[in-house]
Amino acid sequence: MLSLKKYLTEGLLQFTILLSLIGVRVDVDTYLTSQLPPLREIILGPSSAYTQTQFHNLRNTLDGYGIHPKSIDLDNYFTARRLLSQVRALDRFQVPTTEVNAWLVHRDPEGSVSGSQPSSGLALESSSGLQDVTGPDNGVRESETEQGFSEDLEDLGAVAPPVSGDLTKEDIDLIDILWRQDIDLGAGREVFDYSHRQKEQDVDKELRDGGEQADTWAGEGAEALARDLLVDGETGESFPAQVPGGEDQTALSLEECLRLLEATCPFGENAEFPANVASITEAVPSESEPPALQNSLLSPLLTGTESPFDLEQQWQDLMSIMEMQAMEVNTSASEILYNAPPGDPLSTNYSLAPNTPINQNVSLHQASLGGCSQDFSLFSPEVENLPVANSSTLLPLVPSNSTSLNSTFSSTNLAGLFFPPQLNGTANDTAGPELPDPLGGLLDEAMLDEISLMDLAIEEGFNPVQASQLEEEFDSDSGLSLDSSHSPSSLSSSEGSSSSSSSSSSSSSASSSASSSFSEEGAVGYSSDSETLDLEEAEGAVGYQPEYSKFCRMSYQDPSQLSCLPYLEHVGHNHTYNMAPSALDSADLPPPSTLKKGSKEKQADFLDKQMSRDEHRARAMKIPFTNDKIINLPVEEFNELLSKYQLSEAQLSLIRDIRRRGKNKMAAQNCRKRKLDTILNLKRDVEDLQRDKARLLREKVEFLRSLRQMKQKVQSLYQEVFGRLRDENGRPYSPSQYALQYAGDGSVLLIPRTMADQQARRQERKPKDRRK
């Protein structure tokens, strides 16, 4: 369903844009606003799936709690909304075609990427393609890198099916011919392909040792690209300026793009297409926008995009969302079930602000949960007298069944009545007064969506824990709440990789104990080990980006925490934890180029410098075997080795010292690494707990709100029923003398006030007695 939705949405958008560009007006509004649930939901999404998560995260951002403000998902969401509004705007404003500059349609074929480029073209500054050159035939682009890349994007749920799957050979040839035509412009496809470059950057980051080259993409890279984007005066084409080493860059003109689209499927199943169309329209006011922004639309894979957080743009997005949601609710408001007759106090009570969303699924049953009785002070004395236990027996009073009660409640406008008192997640004043806030409506909508999700989960038989898990799943689907990956299950999984990686890289003698100790450590959540290890060991690991984003998020929260981030912390340092000494030795060997340049003496000096003190000692004492063997051999083999040689007492002592020191060295490395991971895990636990606390506080506020709503409704119903009662003379009963009493069987009795007070006191005593 998700892929179908994206497929349809992007396809429709592309088709619409195309039609608009060639002059056919498409009234998207009729489709979007019409009450055709399937299509509407396909295009706009099932509301809570998107809005809940994103608003939730937006609120977190505004809280200053946790979410990196540069989060690409927010951008993605907003731009998706913006894209819709821009598509709508297409039939109002005709985008001048001369301003539609260049579209990225495909990445490079291998052939146009210079096959002579050295494989070290992963550096950011180098413009050579990321993917490996598979061969001179540039017609077929089915390298593993290509497919893997598409799959990666697809896995993240952001893209349409890969192009190559549906392209015929002629199409691909045409594409390549077109690209080659633009090669003389010096434009390469991957120049615009931010995801491409981002991935490249990631791999590069892993490969690079020094921190000096670790400048971020959004910093110099994006600026450099923005600077390098030139506009052809004649054609209006925009193409990157000649970057040194960027001879393989091409760009597609609009005409070529259209031709290309004609040649391919009608919807142009290229995932990058709609994104770049959006970027084009965005680029109209600001002539050259950083590529990071347009690529922010590409996929959630690019979560780490560090484009500047454009507050104004976000505000526009907020406004557009408000507009859109107002439209949604206005059109759906007529369908709201109002069971109360006109003039009913209920309807007057709950008919505020019709253009705000509705909290579905708030049931009286939930709201009358115990433990909230302290909130009764919010009530009028009259209702306060009602025993809590009887509130559920109110149901028979409602004209129809409980379902209609729910629907009646669902028509109540909580957003108009309440506002979350704590925007700050750490605020403790949950019962505080509702403060006005310009974002209040929006945030409230988000919260209500969130609560609706909770309610839905509860109604469907989930327990609250499952509901929260459901909520977290929504968060994780967005790719924003990355901490959901730290659930116990993922901990255990990463734990497995942790132990395996450590054992694989440790010496054979230490591997078994190392893995066993690691699994013991897993009880306290020992997962970051694998994260950093995977970075170091698996070059070009694709799944690494979310973790990096997570660290970005953390670092944003507190810049001083940068020092604690393993990834950044390891920059410039040779963290060779868990690497076998043999690997260390080989890694310490100087590159061949330096060997050629230097004389043999220099080589010897260099090697001497690379050797440890123990190695020097061993050489001085003429130990006949390597320190590697001394340290890493099992005891039996080690003793066997010693027995083979006639060694002096000094030599034996040195060998044992070397072994002891070597083992201790590795132990110290492991120990420090463990310590670091423990600290990081503790920090993450604290964050998780803080997030849970904030969520629970929000839920509490919501429940209190619902409870207050219920009480008001009960009060209204009470007054209505009481007001309609007449005595035998046809006169209304005096509220000061009579009261309604709810019996356990659902019946309602009219009893004198004095008796009601006595019963109420008895009801109050019972729980106290039970507590004792």
Next chain:
DNA sequence: ATGCCATGTCATGGC
């Protein structure tokens, strides 16, 4: 010159 940090080493204790 100084402080910080990563790393190596030693001492010690537990298994």
Next chain:
DNA sequence: CTGCCATGACATGGC
């Protein structure tokens, strides 16, 4: 008891 590991404390070298 010996070997191994974990870890606190200290030393050292680089930045």
